[in-house]
Amino acid sequence: MNAEQLLFAALLICVIVLQAALPSLRLLIVLAGGALTCLACVVLKVATVAQLFADVPWDVLVILVALGLYAERLADSRLFGLASVGVTRLAGARPVALTALFSFGTYLVSGVVNNITALLVVLPVLLSVFALIGVTRRYTTWTLGLMLVACNLGGAATPIGDFPAVLLLGRGTLSFREYLAGAVLPTFLAVWLLIGLVVLFVRPARDVVSTGLSRRLTLATLGALYRGVKLDWASLWPALVAMALMLAGWLLAPASWGLTPELVCWVGAGVALLAQPRSGERLLRTRVDVESALFLLALFLMVAAVRRTGLFTEAARWLTSLPLPPLAQVVVFLVVAAVSTGLFSAGPSMAALLEVADVLSKQHPAEPIYIGLALSVCAGSSLFLTAATSGPLTQSLVERSKLKDLRGERVRFGFTEFLPVGLLGFSVILLVNIARTVWALSAGGAP
Template identity: 50%
Template sequence: MIVPQLLLAALLLAALITQAVLPAYRVLIVVSAAGLAVLVARLYGTVVPGGLLGAVPWDVLIILVSLGALSSVLAESRLFDRLAVVATRISRGDPTRVTIVFAAVMYVVSGLVNNLTALLLVMPVQLVLFRLIGVERRYVAWSLGLMLVACNLGGAATPIGDFPAILMLGGGRMTFLDYLVRAGPTTALIFLVLLAAVIRMVRPAKHIPSDPLSTRISCTVIEAMHRRVLLRRRIAWPAAAILGLMFGAWTVLPADLGVTPELVCWLGGAATMLISPRVGEDVLRRRFDAEAVLFLLAMFIMVLAVRSSGLFETLARALVDTPLPIGLQLGLFLVLAGVATALFSAGPSMAALLEVADVLARELPGHVVYVGLALSVCAGSSCLLTAATSGPLAQALCERADLRDAQGEPIRFGFFEFLRVGLLSFVIIETGALGYAAWALYT
C-alpha cells in the first residue's frame, strides 16, 4: 500500500497548494485532481466501483445547500440592511464603537446564517460610515480585519455556522447541543479576549480625531440613505421563526426518532422557500451556490480516495505512537491543524484533518478532539486573508468603496494589511483551542 499512499498523498497535496495559489481556478483544479485520485485508487484496487460516491457525506452537502438558501431568503427580506443601520445607530459614529459593534454583530450573525451573505450586506454600510467619519489605513485594516475574524469565530460557535462545524454535525461526530454548549462559550470568550486586545492594546482609532458633530452627521446620513429600505416583514419573521424551529428540533428531538440534522435542514429550507414562492424559486434558480457544492464534492472524493489507501490511519497511528503524553499529542495535532488551515484554507483542510481526528477520537474523548480541531481550523482560517472564506470578498468590497485617507491616497485592504490582525488572531484563537483541549481533557 506504500505506492498508492504516496501517489494519492502527493496528488492531494499538489491540489491543495495549487488551488491556494490559483484561487480563480480552484474548482477546476480540485475537480481534475479528484478524477485523477479516483483513477489511481481504482488502478491500485483500493476502492470498488461506486465506492467513493457512496461514501460521500451527502448529508453535509444537503445542510450546506439548505442553510445557504435560508440565508438568501433572509437577505431578500432586507433584514441584514436594517441590522446594519441599527448597528450604526448603536455605534453613534464613534470609530472605536464602530469597530466593536460591527464585529459583535458579525460574530452573532455568522453563527446563524452564511457569513458571506451577511458580510455582503452589512459591510457596505460600514464602509460608507468609514468614508463619512474620515479614517486612515491602520484603522481600516484593524477594524475590517477584526470583523472578518469575528465571522470565523461566530461560524465556529454553532454547528451550522461554518463548514467545519457542519461537517461534524452532518457526520454524526457530535450532537447539535453537545457542540453548541462546548464551542459557543469558548468562542465567545476568545472573541472577548481578542476584542479587548485590539481595543486596549492596538487602539486602532487613536489617530482619528474625535468630532461629535461629524459623527452625528454621519449616522444621520446613513439612516437617510436607508430610509426607503424597509424590512419585508412577511418574509423576515416567518423565516426567522423557521430558523428558530430548526434550532429547537436539533436540540430537543432524540436521535432514535430518525429526524436527522440534514432532514431538519431540508424541511426547514423548503418551508422557507414556500414563504414567498417567487423569492424561493429565484433563490433556487439564480442564487444556488453550485460552485461551492461542486468544490466540496470534489474535495470529499479526493480525501476519500486518500483514506482508502490507509494513509490517514497510518499518520494518526504514528502520532498516537509517539513517545509523548496524550495531551501533548493532541496539542501537536491542533497546532499542525491550525498551520495547515492557514496554508490551504478551512474547507480542504478540515475534510482531510477529520480523518486523522477520527482515529485520535478512539483514544481521547470525542468532544475534546473535535471542538479543539474546530477552534484550530478557525485559528488557521483567521491567520491569512487567503485562508479566510470571506477574505477575498472583503478585499473586493473595500476596493469598490474607494476609501481614501486625509491626503487623498487610496486605502487598501489586502494580504499584507490583514497580516498583523491575522497573526494576533491566530495566536489568541490557537491558544484558546489548546486551552479548551487541556481544560476538557484534565477536568
C-alpha cells in the first residue's frame, strides 16, 4: 500500500468511524470528509474535482430520490397503514401471529418502498397494537428486531428496495429481471427461516398474556382508532399506474431503446407526482431525502478518490491470490463484505467492494457474485442496530411511543437489545447467501 492509498483510505475510514460515533453531526462530518478528500486530490494531483464528480454514479442518486418521492406518494394513500390494521385483524391480535405476519409484511413492503418509509407507515400501527395487547420487553425486542431484519431482506429482494440493489441496477451491472430472479428466492427463504427460528425456538410471545378479552379489546379499539380512515384513491391510483409503467420499462423495454433504469424511475415518479400537482409539489419541496442524497454524494466522492489510487484493484488482486480454491475466495469475499457492512454501513461497503466484485466476476459467473455481494451487505446491515438507518429510526419511534411493558416500565429498544436478533439475522442471511452463491457457482451460473 503506497502513501496515497494509505492517506485516502485512512481519511475514508476516519470519516465513517467518526460519523458513526457522532450521529448528531453525521452529515456535517461526511460532507467535510468529502470536501477534504477533494482538496487532497487536487493538492496531490490524484484527480481534479471535475474528474471526481464525474465518477459519482448520479443515476443511483436519481433513482434513490425518485423512489423516495414515489414511496411518499404511496404512503400518502394510507395503503400501508390500513394494510397493517388488516394484518392485525388477520392475526386475530395473537402475539405469535403478529410477529410472523408483521415481519413478512415488512419484507413485502420494503421490496417496493425504501426501508425508512416502510417502517414509518407500519410501526405506528404496530406500536399501538403493542400498547393495546400489553407486551413484554423481550417480545417487543424480538418482534421489532425481526421486522428490521425482514426490512433489510425485503430491500435486498428487489432491485428497487434498497441502496445496494439500486446501485447494481443503476450502473447496469445486472438487469432488473436478473436481479429479481436471483434475489427473491434466497431472501424469501431467509425471512421465513428467521421467522421460524424465532417463533419456534426463541418464543418471544411466551410471556405475553393474551386472553380472549385482551384480543377482543385490541381489535375493537384498533377498529375505532381507524373507524373513518379511508384509502385515498386519488393518491393510490397514480402510484399504481406509475409502478406498472416503471415495471414495464424495467422488465420489457429493450436495451436499444436507451430507457435506462434511472430514466424509467424518474419518469415513473414524475407521473405519480404530476397526477396530483399540488401535493406533488409539496412532496418535492418538503420530502426529498436530502440527507441521504448528500450523505451518499460525499461518500461516493471519497470512494472515487480511493478508487483512483488503485487500492480496490490491489485488494481484489490480494483476494484472488489467496492460497485458497476459487470458491473459497468467493466465500471469504462474502464474509468480508458482510462484516465490513456491519462495521461501516451499506453505502461505503457496497461502493468499495463493487470494485472487488468486478474482478471476481471476470473469473466466475457474474450474477451469483453481485447478488452474493448485495445479500452480504444485507446481512451486515442486519448485524447492529446502527448498521442501517432504519435501526435508529425504529429506536426513536419506540421511545416516542412511550410504550410500557406489563410491569409498567418503559420499553427500550437500543443497541444491546437488538444485538441477539442482529447476530441471528446476520448468521442466517450470511449462511443462506453463502449456500446459494456456492450452489450457483458450482452449477456454473444462476440457479
